[in-house]
Amino acid sequence: MRVLVIGAGPAGTRCAVRIAERLPGTEIVLAGAESALPYDRIALSKVLEGRAEVGDIITHPVGVLRAKGIAYRPATRIVALDCVGRAAVTEKGERVGYDACVIATGSRAARLPLPGADLPGVLLYRDLSDVLAMRRAAMAGGPAVVIGGGLLGLEAAAGLAHAGMKVTVIHAVDWPMERQLDAEAGAMLARRLGARGIRFAMPAKTAAIAGDGRAEAVLLADGTRIPARLVVMSVGIRPETGLAAAAGLAMARGIVVDDQMRTSDPAVFAIGECAEHGGKLIGLVAPALEQAEIAAEAIAGGATAWAPRTDSAALKVSGTAVWSAGEIAPADAEVVTLRDEGTDAYRRFWLREGRLVGAVLYGDTDDSGFYLNLITSGCSVAPFRAALAMGPAYVKVAA
Numbered sequence: 001m002r003v004l005v006i007g008a009g010p011a012g013t014r015c016a017v018r019i020a021e022r023l024p025g026t027e028i029v030l031a032g033a034e035s036a037l038p039y040d041r042i043a044l045s046k047v048l049e050g051r052a053e054v055g056d057i058i059t060h061p062v063g064v065l066r067a068k069g070i071a072y073r074p075a076t077r078i079v080a081l082d083c084v085g086r087a088a089v090t091e092k093g094e095r096v097g098y099d100a101c102v103i104a105t106g107s108r109a110a111r112l113p114l115p116g117a118d119l120p121g122v123l124l125y126r127d128l129s130d131v132l133a134m135r136r137a138a139m140a141g142g143p144a145v146v147i148g149g150g151l152l153g154l155e156a157a158a159g160l161a162h163a164g165m166k167v168t169v170i171h172a173v174d175w176p177m178e179r180q181l182d183a184e185a186g187a188m189l190a191r192r193l194g195a196r197g198i199r200f201a202m203p204a205k206t207a208a209i210a211g212d213g214r215a216e217a218v219l220l221a222d223g224t225r226i227p228a229r230l231v232v233m234s235v236g237i238r239p240e241t242g243l244a245a246a247a248g249l250a251m252a253r254g255i256v257v258d259d260q261m262r263t264s265d266p267a268v269f270a271i272g273e274c275a276e277h278g279g280k281l282i283g284l285v286a287p288a289l290e291q292a293e294i295a296a297e298a299i300a301g302g303a304t305a306w307a308p309r310t311d312s313a314a315l316k317v318s319g320t321a322v323w324s325a326g327e328i329a330p331a332d333a334e335v336v337t338l339r340d341e342g343t344d345a346y347r348r349f350w351l352r353e354g355r356l357v358g359a360v361l362y363g364d365t366d367d368s369g370f371y372l373n374l375i376t377s378g379c380s381v382a383p384f385r386a387a388l389a390m391g392p393a394y395v396k397v398a399a
């Protein structure tokens with residue numbers, strides 16, 4: 001049995017490891033376009049902030065992979081997939097045959113089609129090479145602009161500010177992280193980051209990036225000019241699906257998969273951010289790793305079905321504690337709020353038919369696991385509703 005895993009991000013690497021454990025003796029090739037060893041992508045913010053070095057975030061040293069019988073091929077981009085001949089072709093023209101193939105090509109960061117978007121000094125935030133380029137640019141100091149005030153944009157902004165740059169975040173709507181936070185938590189977060197020197201232009205629309213040979217400023221639609229030696233675009237992700245589409249696999253926004261992560265070709269699986277299950281894409285690491293487990297099991301002959309769980313997200317900026325899960329500010333839900341202006345702590349919960357459907361914690365996120373369990377279990381919170389916002393210790397007393 002020969003298995004080819006395309007993409008050595010968290011999903012692809014986890015899948016290769018699990019196949020090796022389930023089917024000892026299998027010939028496994030893990031082909032990754034990046035030149036680094038498999039690393040923890042969500043820890044990139046730590047590298048940017050200088051709280052970790054590259055070596056600290058490597059998850060699978062080459063010896064570990066080799067000991068498991070996995071042939072890791074770094075800097076190996078697969079450029080074509082021949083589903084009939086069951087082989088993939090590398091950038092260098094080499095054919096790699098397989099009996100089962102797992103596509104785990106993830107996503108790429110989107111680039112806004114603005115005038116000046118391709119100027120030197122305009123970077124994206126997705127992989128290790130982006131972070132190292134940002135660190136080099138930050139060493140010279142000066143003004144930086146981050147376009148996009150979502151979770152990744154704020155992590156980039158905090159990292160650049162920590163490195164000594166004067167950072168402005170341009171965000172299209174009224175508060176940052178609007179997909180994870182309600183307006184009040186968003187405003188508190190903007191104030192907290194503002195106190196650390198990060199400026200916000202919001203709501204604001206970016207019109208162009210100006211510069212003579214390299215980025216010098218960002219121009220807003222209202223004519224404002226914001227100086228920038230470095231511009232980081234953090235405006236969303238697009239599933240990396242070109243390979244699968246060219247191979248003729250069934251596509252929607254991502255590579256269409258069934259409950260076992262199998263594509264329209266039964267010998268080819270797709271997992272992680274490139275896969276689309278039940279009409280939905282994922283954008284977080286936990287479900288990507290779960291899908292990796294499911295595909296490995298299916299390749300080994302199992303048939304467990306993958307089912308999406310409630311998404312939760314935390315901002316990884318030192319000195320801020322922000323977490324949210326489930327539905328944020330749905331119009332048809334009841335609201336429970338706890339606000340402590342003395343400690344700058346805030347909690348908001350959304351309830352429907354006596355059940356918790358969404359939560360935002362700001363300032364103190366220690367109880368996040370408790371609230372995530374309440375959301376995913378769908379149990380009634382009516383018996384302890386009055387104590388809900390106070391956390392598990394109080395809920396026990398009230399229940």
Ligand SMILES: Cc1cc2nc3c(=O)[nH]c(=O)nc-3n(C[C@H](O)[C@H](O)[C@H](O)COP(=O)(O)OP(=O)(O)OC[C@H]3O[C@@H](n4cnc5c(N)ncnc54)[C@H](O)[C@@H]3O)c2cc1C
Pocket residue numbers: 006007008009010011012031032033034041042043044045076077078079104105106107125126127152240243271272273274282283284285286288314316
């Ligand atoms: C800075 C940052 C912070 C994040 N923080 C969080 C967080 O706090 N919590 C969270 O849940 N998620 C976070 N995420 C998202 C998380 O990293 C992704 O959900 C996760 O990495 C998805 O894993 P994946 O394996 O599907 O894809 P990816 O991690 O994108 O890996 C895909 C790999 O495939 C490679 N590849 C692509 N095409 C080819 C090809 N043709 N041939 C060979 N290789 C190829 C790519 O180079 C890449 O290495 C963060 C992402 C970033 C960028």
